[in-house]
Amino acid sequence: MKKFDKERLLLALAGPVIALVLAIALTSIVLLASNRNPFEPYALMLQQLPYSDIQVLIINQAAMYYIAAIAVALGFRMNLFNIGVDGQYRLAAVMTAVVGANVGLPAFLQIPMLLLVAMLTGAFWAGIAGVLKVTRGVSEVVSTIMLNAIATSVIGYVTLSDVWGVQVGNNMTTGVMKKSGWFPGINLGSDVGEIYGMVFVAIALGIGYWIVLNRTRFGFDLRATGASESAAAASGVDAKRMVLVSMLISGAVSGLAGLPLLLGDSHTYSLDFPAGLGFTAIGIALLGRNNPGGIAFAALLWAFLDKASPALDYATPVAYEKEIATIMQGLIVFSVVISYEAVRQWGLRRQQRQVGAELAAAAAQNTKKEVAA
Amino acid sequence: MVANHDIHLSVRRGTVHALVGENGAGKSTLMKILYGMQKPDEGTIAVDGEQVSFSSPADAIARGIGMVHQHFMLADNLTVLENVVLGSEKLYGIGGNARKKIKEISDRYGLGIRPDALVEDLGVADRQRVEILKVLFRGAKTLILDEPTAVLVPQEVDALFDNLRELKSEGLSVIFISHKLGEVLSVADDITVIRRGTTVGTVIPSETTPRQLAELMVGSELPTPETAESTVTDQAVVTVKNLTVYAAGASLGELGAQPETATAGSAGATARGDVLDEATAPGAAKRVLDDVSFTIHAGEVMGIAGVEGNGQTELIDALIGTRHADSGAIEFLGEDITGWQTRKRRESGVGYIPEDRHRQGLLLESPLWENRILGHVTEKPNAKGFWLDIKGAQADTRRIVEEFDVRTPGIDVTAASLSGGNQQKLIVGREMSHNPKFLIAAHPTRGVDVGAQAQIWDRIREARREGLAVLLISADLDELIGLSDTLRVIFDGRLVADADPATITPEELGSAMTGAASGHLEHVDTAPEGNEGAAGPEDEAR
Numbered sequence: 001m002k003k004f005d006k007e008r009l010l011l012a013l014a015g016p017v018i019a020l021v022l023a024i025a026l027t028s029i030v031l032l033a034s035n036r037n038p039f040e041p042y043a044l045m046l047q048q049l050p051y052s053d054i055q056v057l058i059i060n061q062a063a064m065y066y067i068a069a070i071a072v073a074l075g076f077r078m079n080l081f082n083i084g085v086d087g088q089y090r091l092a093a094v095m096t097a098v099v100g101a102n103v104g105l106p107a108f109l110q111i112p113m114l115l116l117v118a119m120l121t122g123a124f125w126a127g128i129a130g131v132l133k134v135t136r137g138v139s140e141v142v143s144t145i146m147l148n149a150i151a152t153s154v155i156g157y158v159t160l161s162d163v164w165g166v167q168v169g170n171n172m173t174t175g176v177m178k179k180s181g182w183f184p185g186i187n188l189g190s191d192v193g194e195i196y197g198m199v200f201v202a203i204a205l206g207i208g209y210w211i212v213l214n215r216t217r218f219g220f221d222l223r224a225t226g227a228s229e230s231a232a233a234a235s236g237v238d239a240k241r242m243v244l245v246s247m248l249i250s251g252a253v254s255g256l257a258g259l260p261l262l263l264g265d266s267h268t269y270s271l272d273f274p275a276g277l278g279f280t281a282i283g284i285a286l287l288g289r290n291n292p293g294g295i296a297f298a299a300l301l302w303a304f305l306d307k308a309s310p311a312l313d314y315a316t317p318v319a320y321e322k323e324i325a326t327i328m329q330g331l332i333v334f335s336v337v338i339s340y341e342a343v344r345q346w347g348l349r350r351q352q353r354q355v356g357a358e359l360a361a362a363a364a365q366n367t368k369k370e371v372a373a
Numbered sequence: 374m375v376a377n378h379d380i381h382l383s384v385r386r387g388t389v390h391a392l393v394g395e396n397g398a399g400k401s402t403l404m405k406i407l408y409g410m411q412k413p414d415e416g417t418i419a420v421d422g423e424q425v426s427f428s429s430p431a432d433a434i435a436r437g438i439g440m441v442h443q444h445f446m447l448a449d450n451l452t453v454l455e456n457v458v459l460g461s462e463k464l465y466g467i468g469g470n471a472r473k474k475i476k477e478i479s480d481r482y483g484l485g486i487r488p489d490a491l492v493e494d495l496g497v498a499d500r501q502r503v504e505i506l507k508v509l510f511r512g513a514k515t516l517i518l519d520e521p522t523a524v525l526v527p528q529e530v531d532a533l534f535d536n537l538r539e540l541k542s543e544g545l546s547v548i549f550i551s552h553k554l555g556e557v558l559s560v561a562d563d564i565t566v567i568r569r570g571t572t573v574g575t576v577i578p579s580e581t582t583p584r585q586l587a588e589l590m591v592g593s594e595l596p597t598p599e600t601a602e603s604t605v606t607d608q609a610v611v612t613v614k615n616l617t618v619y620a621a622g623a624s625l626g627e628l629g630a631q632p633e634t635a636t637a638g639s640a641g642a643t644a645r646g647d648v649l650d651e652a653t654a655p656g657a658a659k660r661v662l663d664d665v666s667f668t669i670h671a672g673e674v675m676g677i678a679g680v681e682g683n684g685q686t687e688l689i690d691a692l693i694g695t696r697h698a699d700s701g702a703i704e705f706l707g708e709d710i711t712g713w714q715t716r717k718r719r720e721s722g723v724g725y726i727p728e729d730r731h732r733q734g735l736l737l738e739s740p741l742w743e744n745r746i747l748g749h750v751t752e753k754p755n756a757k758g759f760w761l762d763i764k765g766a767q768a769d770t771r772r773i774v775e776e777f778d779v780r781t782p783g784i785d786v787t788a789a790s791l792s793g794g795n796q797q798k799l800i801v802g803r804e805m806s807h808n809p810k811f812l813i814a815a816h817p818t819r820g821v822d823v824g825a826q827a828q829i830w831d832r833i834r835e836a837r838r839e840g841l842a843v844l845l846i847s848a849d850l851d852e853l854i855g856l857s858d859t860l861r862v863i864f865d866g867r868l869v870a871d872a873d874p875a876t877i878t879p880e881e882l883g884s885a886m887t888g889a890a891s892g893h894l895e896h897v898d899t900a901p902e903g904n905e906g907a908a909g910p911e912d913e914a915r
Contacts, residue, residue: 008785214761215760215763216760217750217756217759217760217761218759220743220746220750220761223739224750227736227738227739228735228736230729230733231733231734231735231736233695233715233733234693234695234725234733234748235716235748235749235750236694236714236715236716236717236719236720236748237716238714238716348738348787351789352789354782355786355791356790359781
């Protein structure tokens with residue numbers, strides 16, 4: 001039945017392609033409405049792509065998006081909306097930075113320890129929402145959003161100068177981490193930049209995600225719960241345990257999301273550490289259909305829009321606002337939701353028809369044979 | 374449209390026209406075409422002699438064709454009035470005018486509907502009448518009813534048929550889809566039989582018998598659910614002692630209970646109504662299962678009869694472990710399994726054919742082989758240790774498809790693309806493949822055509838011969854009587870009566886189901902054999 005496989009691939013691709021085409025068309029309409037050239041910004045952004053320093057920036061940024069989106073996707077696969085990735089990764093990053101600045105082990109111990117600290121912090125923060133849902137029935141959407149706000153306050157406290165904060169000029173940091181905790185990357189020269197070592201950790205995470213979901217009993221239970229909670233319960237999945245476990249895993253993964261930057265470049269948590277990654281990741285996971293390959297593509301696309309758009313501000317002869325990229329990202333999320341649902345329903349109907357047709361054809365053949373006999 | 378070919382159907386005004394056929398025969402497709410949900414590739418539809426073409430249900434409604442779906446499409450938290458006007462606010466507004474119109478329709482056809490009742494307080498039969506009223510409100514002259522009796526008890530079926538007779542006497546036409554030939558014969562003026570996507574004949578009820586009709590439908594020998602010889606042993610497989618379960622609201626923070634109470638369908642409705650009544654009385658929470666005790670032996674099929682919503686769902690849930698007993702004990706092969714998780718129960722040999730296969734038995738958008746894994750993910754051939762054994766599961770799915778005659782072009786299609794009967798065969802095949810010692814079979818042949826029904830019965834009987842203990846819960850009284858070795862009646866959460874399936878009649882069972890009789894039901898030979906013209910809905914084809 002290779003035919004159905006091919007068809008499923010086609011359907012899987014149709015959703016994102018339609019969404020992107022729709023988003024580009026809508027962006028062009030916005031450009032037209034503001035009396036701008038509806039196509040030139042795309043060309044300008046694409047012209048950035050051949051520069052290797054931009055490529056490195058894109059890859060590094062995409063790695064962070066990727067990890068965060070995998071964390072979101074894990075929840076999505078079982079209908080759990082972990083909106084709290086944002087708080088989880090920031091809190092994890094700050095804790096890792098503090099531990100990294102105050103504990104100095106040899107590198108082969110320091111780096112695994114820091115990764116563990118980040119994962120435990122993320123898991124702990126997500127676990128609070130998990131426990132609340134399991135014991136009190138609190139919606140994880142509400143609790144994780146609230147935990148995001150609490151995380152911001154906790155970070156503010158941790159970075160106070162009489163706690164662990166270190167003032168550097170105008171900036172509050174957590175102090176520079178010990179050198180042994182710097183994750184080695186691939187240095188491509190001073191004018192190009194360095195690819196974070198964590199990029200490979202992100203790739204490994206993607207592979208691990210796929211294997212766990214598609215090849216293990218646990219993954220099957222998780223997907224079954226996402227596909228139909230009632231069917232999963234009847235099949236013997238313990239819903240509460242599943243909620244808690246997947247929340248913990250999702251939190252552990254999101255704890256890693258800030259580390260490419262922290263361990264690869266900044267080596268300290270400061271006020272300008274990027275925030276909002278967790279929300280961007282929701283859109284990326286959506287666009288990537290919770291599929292590790294799709295998420296990689298979506299993360300790269302997002303990072304490309306992020307890193308290529310500043311060039312719009314300096315374009316000659318006509319400069320464009322770099323916010324065009326933000327508009328586009330918003331429109332992508334918007335069209336993704338519509339196109340996926342449309343494609344899904346269309347695909348289901350189409351397959352029902354095809355199955356009906358094949359069965360009828362087989363039945364017709366049988367009767368012919370009977371007549372012949 | 375290859376699912377249908379050469380369909381000829383003409384419905385006369387002011388008649389009830391029944392459409393019967395096996396599942397997957399193409400009834401649903403035909404109905405979808407008539408209701409504008411699908412377009413035919415060839416052929417024509419004419420309404421009142423005028424050729425029409427529908428591209429959406431709205432077109433069909435405009436032509437006076439309305440549909441009452443098998444699964445109700447009502448918003449529980451709205452009133453009847455709100456449900457009825459929803460989407461057709463322009464017709465009579467949403468206030469007094471609409472209310473007047475609803476009352477008028479209700480009185481005219483004897484539907485007995487209160488426009489301001491909350492839908493969530495209504496029973497299944499009432500909801501169905503609301504659906505019918507919705508269609509009439511939109512000006513339908515032809516009603517399509519898709520298996521309307523599947524969710525009703527005999528008494529409710531009679532009431533529905535009275536409504537239908539009322540409708541046709543007012544000049545409306547009804548297209549009535551059903552598997553139950555006895556019902557069809559009692560209510561229809563014409564009967565069209567569909568087999569393998571084509572019409573094989575139209576008959577008049579007075580000139581045919583259920584048997585002839587069924588043979589027309591299947592095109593072959595007919596099944597009966599009768600079990601030949603008793604295979605009951607004295608080895609107890611399942612022993613339930615004083616099992617009591619309180620209504621879901623009583624235990625707070627029940628995560629698992631959330632989806633159950635949200636059931637849009639039948640079972641929850643009446644139960645919830647009762648809870649409301651109970652709530653007014655101070656004191657204890659409602660017992661949805663009250664002190665239930667029974668033993669099922671190896672080789673025994675125990676049937677449970679009862680009107681839906683009298684504790685059957687809770688009993689099943691308690692046995693499979695998705696809901697835990699508040700008191701009492703469940704023993705399985707001598708072990709106390711009361712505290713066991715569902716998975717452990719299933720692994721140790723409890724098979725489960727759930728009452729709602731779409732919600733509990735299948736992952737509709739997953740391929741068949743993943744559905745074969747569902748419920749047995751830890752067992753061979755689906756898993757090797759921690760890992761899934763995808764090749765093994767796929768090979769075994771092919772075997773099930775072959776052995777259980779699941780009609781599908783392959784195992785990679787989604788479960789949703791199979792017809793109901795074939796979905797059910799897949800579930801039965803899956804459960805039987807793990808050599809269960811105890812099978813919970815809830816409505817194993819609901820919505821399943823005659824052919825598949827016979828196969829499923831055969832499988833249950835076969836396994837019973839090899840020592841399987843079965844708990845059979847069914848709304849089909851003939852199935853219960855024919856298949857069971859012992860019969861119990863459940864009413865208001867209690868097992869109130871028992872009966873010998875060899876002598877009991879569906880009518881006697883039916884009256885016990887309403888709580889009118891209890892204790893041991895003896896068959897009384899008063900009326901001469903019920904061969905009179907008024908064949909009740911219980912008269913199943915055989």
